[in-house]
């Protein structure tokens with residue numbers, strides 16, 4: 543909206559007032575004492591000034607608003623039941639997890655935002671070094687994919703599906719920064735038994751070092767979702783540290799410090 547307004551400012555519609563201004567400027571430009579300046583007819587002085595102002599203003603707007611925010615990929619964006627992502631939102635820097643060296647179920651070509659994928663690679667490598675098996679079962683899910691997931695669960699569980707899966711547009715998976723883990727014990731599926739494995743305990747202790755945090759912890763019903771020991775979201779290493787120090791759940795932390803989707 544701001545950008546549209548600025549563009550309108552930069553390129554004013556030619557009303558009667560402007561026509562008068564343009565002709566008076568052309569007259570003064572013709573009398574310019576500086577013949578080296580460009581022809582008045584190509585770049586009028588008033589237009590050059592407006593263009594310069596427009597660039598300055600656009601630059602200050604860019605500096606105020608992080609670029610990530612423009613693409614909804616802000617690390618602390620709040621996506622929950624009341625806060626939705628647009629239907630067509632897809633992050634613009636998704637990369638293949640297997641290509642990044644992250645194990646996925648059956649080597650599926652799951653994708654995640656680049657920064658999250660790079661940190662996930664370090665996380666899974668550290669788990670392997672400690673003798674734990676962590677495999678990614680789900681990563682980025684489009685709005686349409688989430689629709690299928692949600693409708694499938696609803697057809698099986700009815701209204702209870704709302705505590706198990708987000709409705710389309712309300713899933714952290716659409717951000718491209720959330721993953722579901724599994725392993726051999728959990729039969730490489732997303733299911734509660736994963737929470738009883740040493741790999742899940744390892745994750746609780748180590749994931750924040752890599753910027754990943756548990757989105758839906760046990761005993762915290764403010765999200766409206768059950769405990770999901772497999773679901774982690776990347777929020778950046780510094781934010782994960784601050785979250786741990788705060789003692790808040792991710793939901794409470796995002797309500798306090800997060801931003802609404804701006805896309």
Ligand SMILES: [Zn+2]
Nearest residue numbers: 720721722773
């Ligand atoms: Zn999940």
